[in-house]
Amino acid sequence: MSQTVDRALSILPLLAEGPADLGQVAERLDVHKSTALRLLRTLHEHGLVYRQSDQRYRLGARLFALAQEAVENLDVREIAHPHLVELNEQIGHTVHLAVYEENEVLYIDKVESRYPVRMYSRIGKPVAITVAAVAKLLLADLSEPERRAVAEKLDYPMYTARSIPNAAAFLKELAVVREQGWATDLGGHEESINCIGAPIRGADGKVVAAMSVSAPNVVVTAEELLTLLPQVRRTADAISREYSGHTPA
Amino acid sequence: MSQTVDRALSILPLLAEGPADLGQVAERLDVHKSTALRLLRTLHEHGLVYRQSDQRYRLGARLFALAQEAVENLDVREIAHPHLVELNEQIGHTVHLAVYEENEVLYIDKVESRYPVRMYSRIGKPVAITVAAVAKLLLADLSEPERRAVAEKLDYPMYTARSIPNAAAFLKELAVVREQGWATDLGGHEESINCIGAPIRGADGKVVAAMSVSAPNVVVTAEELLTLLPQVRRTADAISREYSGHTPA
DNA sequence: ATGGCCGTTGCAGAGAATGCAACGAGCTGG
DNA sequence: CCAGCTCGTTGCATTCTCTGCAACGGCCAT
Numbered sequence: 001m002s003q004t005v006d007r008a009l010s011i012l013p014l015l016a017e018g019p020a021d022l023g024q025v026a027e028r029l030d031v032h033k034s035t036a037l038r039l040l041r042t043l044h045e046h047g048l049v050y051r052q053s054d055q056r057y058r059l060g061a062r063l064f065a066l067a068q069e070a071v072e073n074l075d076v077r078e079i080a081h082p083h084l085v086e087l088n089e090q091i092g093h094t095v096h097l098a099v100y101e102e103n104e105v106l107y108i109d110k111v112e113s114r115y116p117v118r119m120y121s122r123i124g125k126p127v128a129i130t131v132a133a134v135a136k137l138l139l140a141d142l143s144e145p146e147r148r149a150v151a152e153k154l155d156y157p158m159y160t161a162r163s164i165p166n167a168a169a170f171l172k173e174l175a176v177v178r179e180q181g182w183a184t185d186l187g188g189h190e191e192s193i194n195c196i197g198a199p200i201r202g203a204d205g206k207v208v209a210a211m212s213v214s215a216p217n218v219v220v221t222a223e224e225l226l227t228l229l230p231q232v233r234r235t236a237d238a239i240s241r242e243y244s245g246h247t248p249a
Numbered sequence: 250m251s252q253t254v255d256r257a258l259s260i261l262p263l264l265a266e267g268p269a270d271l272g273q274v275a276e277r278l279d280v281h282k283s284t285a286l287r288l289l290r291t292l293h294e295h296g297l298v299y300r301q302s303d304q305r306y307r308l309g310a311r312l313f314a315l316a317q318e319a320v321e322n323l324d325v326r327e328i329a330h331p332h333l334v335e336l337n338e339q340i341g342h343t344v345h346l347a348v349y350e351e352n353e354v355l356y357i358d359k360v361e362s363r364y365p366v367r368m369y370s371r372i373g374k375p376v377a378i379t380v381a382a383v384a385k386l387l388l389a390d391l392s393e394p395e396r397r398a399v400a401e402k403l404d405y406p407m408y409t410a411r412s413i414p415n416a417a418a419f420l421k422e423l424a425v426v427r428e429q430g431w432a433t434d435l436g437g438h439e440e441s442i443n444c445i446g447a448p449i450r451g452a453d454g455k456v457v458a459a460m461s462v463s464a465p466n467v468v469v470t471a472e473e474l475l476t477l478l479p480q481v482r483r484t485a486d487a488i489s490r491e492y493s494g495h496t497p498a
Numbered sequence: 499a500t501g502g503c504c505g506t507t508g509c510a511g512a513g514a515a516t517g518c519a520a521c522g523a524g525c526t527g528g
Numbered sequence: 529c530c531a532g533c534t535c536g537t538t539g540c541a542t543t544c545t546c547t548g549c550a551a552c553g554g555c556c557a558t
Binding site for chain 2: 535
Binding site: 021022034055 | 514
């Protein structure tokens, strides 16, 4: 739409491949050297491009700073909320959104079930970290030594007979979750409640949040709940795409 | 230098503060809405800007992809080399550059001492990981659980009486190095050779490489070598700045 | 010395970006 | 239910900016 800007921006992916000098840039843009020079200068003033000691150009620090700042100001919750509501409208059950922060997993959003029987949970409250589906998803994405370190520090309260009893079992469960890309909690926290969850990933593939659907046995059996998994995963993926700014150009 | 590009690029830091709609962008750029629209469209085509479901604009994923690609294609060695040579010209001793990769520390560049007595080392060869100054610097930057995991897996050969004997001592040494921002190896590998080293950091502050200066006792004492520390650190910092694309705009 | 290479600058012409005005969609309040 | 507002969008004529050219100067190697 804007030729000048279009050309200038075309320089960025070009430089991402590696440093280049003025001639190379001009050639690949198919413009006169003087034109390329002026474009590069403008990019330089904005810090998007850096001139190294051998006079060649490469991408500048500002780019990293921008990317970082953008990530910090990104609010998963804001982006996820409409998707969570939509899912809730489709399937009716309670939907949760959670993040990992300083050795805790916290609910940061919740859409109440439309069935009369509801489950107890509160936004901002720490999650039962050893059994909840969202906790498994968030912890499963940590590096191996970190997973071990966290797992060994935790307590393993036996909320029910199906609660995860110790660090070894927990690590094994995390490995499974990591592998399959989704998680469950079948009566591990409260005997009569089942959950299924899926991860939400940022642009770099790291898990930034997790969502889950919870329902009591009296409404749907665990098996029935599992049939909803594709919908849950689709929702999580949609949020991931929007969160990471899906624009394949 | 180029008004159009200048305006377009001014949108990026603006959006980094948070999502904004067309009117806000136009106002802050002090241009007509139609102009802002066309600029945003161009940025959008390049994926630098993303339009969320409420029509507002925010920074796009391409920005992250670019930053990432740029980092991957960055060659520390290429950038560091002239600095290493310069340092060698000033002080004459052997200068090394090393990186950490899959549980090993590897020399990736070396500038030979200008004194007749030289030390043995080879580019591409793994470093004595428990004693070398560069190894300490690189490992000290890992996360605490990772440091522990690595330290426990290592062997601790007693090259000399001053070699680090076990994991506990090594972890303690790493803590010191992490704190002070530089490292030494005083006869820990070969009785008669001392080293001092400093870290090279990327834009995010993480240590991407380490450099060191080595000299045998017969040329300079350990004390004399330590007086060179400021120069070494200055060189390392200069490389860090260039590597991370120092351009404060 | 000298020729070639690369980055840089001034200039005039050409083409592209700009602002305007008008349209349409969506929302709010009367 | 309609009137009136806001906000995004489009076509167009004008103007201003960007473009390519040619010439200069520094640097390196021959």
